Amino acid sequence: MNIVNTIPELRKSRKALTGTVGLVPTMGFLHDGHLSLVRAAKQECDRVIATIFVNPTQFGPNEDLEAYPRDIPHDLALLEAAGVDLVWMPSPKEMYPEGFQTWVEVEEVTQPLEGAMRPGHFRGVSTVVAKLFNSVLPDKAYFGQKDAQQVAVIKQMAADLNFPLEIVVVPIAREEDGLARSSRNVYLDAAQRKAAPVLYRALQSAKTAYHGGQRSGEALRQIMADTIKAEPLAEMQYVSCAHPGTLLELDQVGPQGALLSMAVYIGKTRLIDNEVLP
Numbered sequence: 001m002n003i004v005n006t007i008p009e010l011r012k013s014r015k016a017l018t019g020t021v022g023l024v025p026t027m028g029f030l031h032d033g034h035l036s037l038v039r040a041a042k043q044e045c046d047r048v049i050a051t052i053f054v055n056p057t058q059f060g061p062n063e064d065l066e067a068y069p070r071d072i073p074h075d076l077a078l079l080e081a082a083g084v085d086l087v088w089m090p091s092p093k094e095m096y097p098e099g100f101q102t103w104v105e106v107e108e109v110t111q112p113l114e115g116a117m118r119p120g121h122f123r124g125v126s127t128v129v130a131k132l133f134n135s136v137l138p139d140k141a142y143f144g145q146k147d148a149q150q151v152a153v154i155k156q157m158a159a160d161l162n163f164p165l166e167i168v169v170v171p172i173a174r175e176e177d178g179l180a181r182s183s184r185n186v187y188l189d190a191a192q193r194k195a196a197p198v199l200y201r202a203l204q205s206a207k208t209a210y211h212g213g214q215r216s217g218e219a220l221r222q223i224m225a226d227t228i229k230a231e232p233l234a235e236m237q238y239v240s241c242a243h244p245g246t247l248l249e250l251d252q253v254g255p256q257g258a259l260l261s262m263a264v265y266i267g268k269t270r271l272i273d274n275e276v277l278p
Contacts, residue, residue, distance in 0.1 A: 001080040003087045007135055010088050014136060017085060019046025022168075023138035025129065028052040029069040030078050033173035033181035037142040038082045040170050049086045049136050050079050056092055058124030069186055088136070095131060104130045106153050106160070112247050113240055114149045114272070117263060125150055126157050133163050140166045144173070146180050148259055148274040152247060172273075174200070180273045187269040195233040196266050199273040202227035202239070206260050210253065210277050217241040217250035220260065228264055237263040237270070244276060253277060 004010050014021075022041030026034050041048045052075055059065040072089070079087055103123055110122040133141065143151050155167050173181045178200030179193075188196055202224040209223055224239040239262045242249050250258055261274035 001076075001084055001087060003076065003089065005089055005091065006094060007090070010086075010090075010135055013086050014049070017047045017049075020139040021045055021047045021049060021136070023132065023136050023141040023165075024048060024050045024084075025132050025141065025143070026050060026052055026075075027054045027068070027183070028075050029071055029183040029186075030075045031173075031181045031183065033144055033146065035078060035082055036173045037144060037170050038079065038084060040168060041140065041142050042083055044168070045140060047085045048083065049088065049138065050084045051132055051136070052087060052089045053095065053128070055095075055124055055128045057096065057127060058121050060118055060120060063118070069183055095128065103127050104157060104161075106156050109149070109152050109156050109247055112242065112249070113238065113261060114263070117237060122150070122153050126153055129154055130157065130161065130163075133158070133165065138165055140168050142168045142170055145169050145276075146172045146182070146273065148261055148276075149247060152245070178204070180271070182271065184269055184271065188266060192233055192266045192269065195231050196271060198228055198231040198234050198266075199262060199264050199271055202262065203260055203273060203275040206241070207275055207277065210258075215253045217253060217258070220253070220258075224260065224262060228262070233266055235265040237265060 002013050004013055022045035024037045024041055038048060054068055056065055104126040105123050106126050115122050143154060151169050158167055177197045179197045205227050206220045206223045209220060214220060220241045221239050225236060228234050228236045242259050244257055244259045258277045259274060260277060263270060263272045
């Protein structure tokens with residue numbers, strides 16, 4: 001497995017790779033959710049490039065950039081065992097050199113949900129992902145369904161800017177009790193970890209109601225909210241039943257289905273989760 005840090009090193013190594021290339025962008029502190037992206041890329045592509053970069057521009061002023069968990073030796077061992085061909089680990093100065101002033105902004109689909117809670121977040125996401133696409137030149141790029149709005153934003157950006165690649169969305173990797181795998185789960189103490197699957201239970205309660213015939217967006221949102229409020233350690237930030245394309249809230253779920261999603265604090269740890277209704 002080759003490891004590079006600079007853009008010239010990356011381009012030289014990329015040029016030497018033959019066949020189709022799959023890109024797996026990460027911020028490190030890898031878990032099985034990330035490895036599921038690698039496995040999907042390995043199945044579909046001849047070569048796999050992973051990136052490790054904690055992107056400072058997607059963190060808000062009150063968010064956990066410095067505290068974000070990091071374990072590079074462990075990450076590299078996992079990626080090598082998974083069969084990754086090349087790992088790019090740029091520095092912040094490599095990605096945002098002095099005088100940097102160009103940003104990629106996707107408009108409408110970034111406004112609700114996470115965009116409303118975290119102003120500027122998706123400007124940082126879309127800019128860094130565009131830079132990754134331009135630098136790596138992959139045939140396919142792999143993202144997790146857990147970050148559902150991020151997926152929608154990147155799909156919109158890739159289409160609008162004519163990136164010649166396919167965006168592949170990989171299902172959410174979950175623990176046995178349903179908790180979505182996340183690097184932030186490490187922040188949970190024992191009691192909080194026991195409470196955290198309330199997000200999954202809330203989604204499943206609404207999903208069950210949907211399959212039972214419930215089509216009211218407000219009713220589905222209320223089912224999720226009631227489940228979360230029943231957990232003393234959980235503090236709901238939002239629940240959503242939205243159009244899967246525009247992410248605008250639905251009064252009624254129509255033939256297009258819906259994206260159920262939520263952000264919930266368990267203690268000081270902010271968790272997100274979602275479920276797609278067909």
